[in-house]
Amino acid sequence: MGTKKGKHLKWFGIGKILPFLRCVRGKLFVMIFFGLVGSLTDIILPLFQRYALDHFVGLGDFHVLVVFLTLYILTILVAAGSNYISCALATIIEMRVDRQLRQTGFQHLQTLSFSYFNQNSVGYIHARLMSDTSRIGSLVSWSLVDGVWRISYLIGGVVMMVALDAGLAAMVLSILPLLVVLFAIFQKKLIRVNGDIREVNSKITGDLNEGITGAKTIRSLAIEEKMVARFRDVTGQMRQKSVRASRLRGLFAGTMSFASSVALAIVLWKGGYLAATQIGTFAVFMSYAQGMMEPLRWLVDIVSDLVTTQVNIQRFTGLLEVKSDVTDTPEVIQKYGDTLSPKRENWEPVKGDISFRDVTFRYPDGQETVLEHFSLDIPFGTRVAIVGETGAGKSTLANLICRFYEPTEGALLIDGRDARERSQLWLRDAIGYVLQTPHLFSGTVRDNLLMGSPDATEEQIWSALRTVSADEVIHRLEKGLDTDVGEGGDLLSTGEKQLISFARAILADPRILILDEATASVDTMTEEKIQAALETVTAGRTTIMIAHRLSTVRDADMILVVRNGKIVEKGSHAQLLEKRGYYHALYSRQYEEEATARILA
Ligand SMILES: Nc1ncnc2c1ncn2[C@@H]1O[C@H](COP(=O)(O)OP(=O)(O)O)[C@@H](O)[C@H]1O
Numbered sequence: 285m286g287t288k289k290g291k292h293l294k295w296f297g298i299g300k301i302l303p304f305l306r307c308v309r310g311k312l313f314v315m316i317f318f319g320l321v322g323s324l325t326d327i328i329l330p331l332f333q334r335y336a337l338d339h340f341v342g343l344g345d346f347h348v349l350v351v352f353l354t355l356y357i358l359t360i361l362v363a364a365g366s367n368y369i370s371c372a373l374a375t376i377i378e379m380r381v382d383r384q385l386r387q388t389g390f391q392h393l394q395t396l397s398f399s400y401f402n403q404n405s406v407g408y409i410h411a412r413l414m415s416d417t418s419r420i421g422s423l424v425s426w427s428l429v430d431g432v433w434r435i436s437y438l439i440g441g442v443v444m445m446v447a448l449d450a451g452l453a454a455m456v457l458s459i460l461p462l463l464v465v466l467f468a469i470f471q472k473k474l475i476r477v478n479g480d481i482r483e484v485n486s487k488i489t490g491d492l493n494e495g496i497t498g499a500k501t502i503r504s505l506a507i508e509e510k511m512v513a514r515f516r517d518v519t520g521q522m523r524q525k526s527v528r529a530s531r532l533r534g535l536f537a538g539t540m541s542f543a544s545s546v547a548l549a550i551v552l553w554k555g556g557y558l559a560a561t562q563i564g565t566f567a568v569f570m571s572y573a574q575g576m577m578e579p580l581r582w583l584v585d586i587v588s589d590l591v592t593t594q595v596n597i598q599r600f601t602g603l604l605e606v607k608s609d610v611t612d613t614p615e616v617i618q619k620y621g622d623t624l625s626p627k628r629e630n631w632e633p634v635k636g637d638i639s640f641r642d643v644t645f646r647y648p649d650g651q652e653t654v655l656e657h658f659s660l661d662i663p664f665g666t667r668v669a670i671v672g673e674t675g676a677g678k679s680t681l682a683n684l685i686c687r688f689y690e691p692t693e694g695a696l697l698i699d700g701r702d703a704r705e706r707s708q709l710w711l712r713d714a715i716g717y718v719l720q721t722p723h724l725f726s727g728t729v730r731d732n733l734l735m736g737s738p739d740a741t742e743e744q745i746w747s748a749l750r751t752v753s754a755d756e757v758i759h760r761l762e763k764g765l766d767t768d769v770g771e772g773g774d775l776l777s778t779g780e781k782q783l784i785s786f787a788r789a790i791l792a793d794p795r796i797l798i799l800d801e802a803t804a805s806v807d808t809m810t811e812e813k814i815q816a817a818l819e820t821v822t823a824g825r826t827t828i829m830i831a832h833r834l835s836t837v838r839d840a841d842m843i844l845v846v847r848n849g850k851i852v853e854k855g856s857h858a859q860l861l862e863k864r865g866y867y868h869a870l871y872s873r874q875y876e877e878e879a880t881a882r883i884l885a
């Protein structure tokens with residue numbers, strides 16, 4: 285998903301964040317109000333200077349002086365107060381909006397299907413949820429209050445100049461056309477450079493991400509040098525662009541201070557006559573003329589900032605607009621509820637019959653058809669084993685049963701009814717699975733085991749662990765059940781993760797149990813123990829066992845041999861061997877390999 289290079293400002297795009305501001309609407313108004321008050325005091329303060337210069341110099345009326353000082357101090361207090369309030373509110377608004385955006389984004393992510401996470405990297409999603417949202421948050425708080433303050437100061441300053449001396453004001457403002465031209469030139473360049481920087485920056489983030497998540501692979505392929513060179517290249521680009529941007533900004537700041545000197549020169553040249561009679565008015569006029577330039581400089585910066593932030597907004601709202609490939613229809617949600625508020629009282633109990641009806645399937649981003657007119661009936665209570673070479677389509681069958689993907693054509697029936705007639709949660713609640721790549725959540729082993737069955741007792745936990753011979757593993761861990769598993773369970777070995785997710789699945793007591801090479805990373809001894817326990821584990825459930833090692837499926841009721849998404853042979857172990865077909869060939873080959881391995885060991 286490439287980021288579009290934003291070059292123009294589209295107010296419509298920025299308007300898309302308005303719904304997220306609803307939660308801070310009142311605070312926004314108060315913040316804007318105090319921004320206006322603050323800028324008003326900024327405009328008023330020079331007037332005190334004028335009064336003092338015009339009336340106190342040479343004179344000494346103490347009575348007026350007391351009133352003057354009181355008013356002056358009051359104005360300064362109001363200025364300080366509004367400054368404090370608008371800053372405090374900006375902080376609060378920034379955090380609230382941030383949280384609101386992240387929460388909405390996170391909730392939306394929960395509804396997306398497997399295929400979204402297949403196509404978008406963790407780094408990409410992470411950036412949408414963290415950096416895009418924080419840019420948006422600071423736009424609607426700090427940039428907004430800054431803008432209100434500066435622009436109203438600009439307007440107020442111009443009004444004051446006109447009021448003080450319209451003729452002189454007209455002369456100062458005559459440099460405006462020149463400023464507009466300067467604006468247009470710098471604006472374009474700044475936007476381009478900022479766009480380039482953004483692009484290089486996202487490349488750096490991507491490389492960093494890959495460097496960290498792929499650190500082990502990089503090490504094992506011995507391509508560190510290549511990766512470092514690539515990283516040096518993009519960071520070099522970054523430096524170059526940043527230097528260019530700074531130079532441009534410096535040039536612009538210089539030009540602006542030149543323009544402000546010109547404005548001052550005009551005041552001095554044409555307004556000299558004022559100095560003779562009204563030194564106060566003259567001084568104030570100078571401070572307005574000079575103060576005008578700062579908001580103007582800011583305007584150029586903020587416009588190019590807005591163009592950048594617009595991209596953040598586009599990407600974030602784009603994430604919210606992604607629709608899941610697997611969705612529940614409104615009728616289904618009406619009856620069964622959605623993920624966040626399931627209506628369990630309307631759920632029919634799951635029996636556990638599974639049927640594929642003429643299913644054709646292609647992955648949303650895949651070219652080839654994995655399954656073609658695939659049909660299969662698995663009655664409740666059956667232990668089905670699916671075997672076949674890598675890439676044959678075994679995991680795909682498991683994905684379809686779990687409804688991680690929807691059939692492209694045909695239907696998956698659960699208990700005789702199209703799975704789409706019930707909610708995803710209804711089905712998932714009845715399924716326990718141990719996937720080929722087991723995943724644990726950060727937290728303790730116990731947290732993970734209780735994930736699908738929060739009410740399980742200590743005894744039930746240990747019984748589930750014993751069933752899959754995971755109890756010894758837990759005993760070996762330093763803190764037993766309270767051991768921290770790390771992010772994604774990374775502090776444990778794949779085998780350990782597999783055993784724990786196996787125990788987690790059993791603890792939830794599902795009607796349908798799916799084991800996708802569930803013991804592939806477990807040592808042979810433990811695997812044999814699990815093998816022996818399978819009889820009890822699978823009793824009273826429909827079980828789909830996907831196995832690479834054929835020795836582990838001998839006891840299944842039905843073995844399906846899959847090749848290129850088709851069932852080529854079907855039957856019990858004994859029947860299939862007798863047939864002397866593909867299964868027989870696979871089995872003999874593996875048997876020999878294993879025998880050789882044992883001898884060598
Ligand atoms: N997430 C995916 N997106 C696109 N294609 C996929 C995906 N997962 C698997 N495939 C393709 O589908 C085919 C079957 O894969 P899979 O079901 O994982 O095989 P198995 O589990 O038997 O090794 C393979 O050709 C694979 O390239």
Ligand SMILES: [Mg+2]
Binds near residue numbers: 678679680
């Ligand atoms: Mg697989």
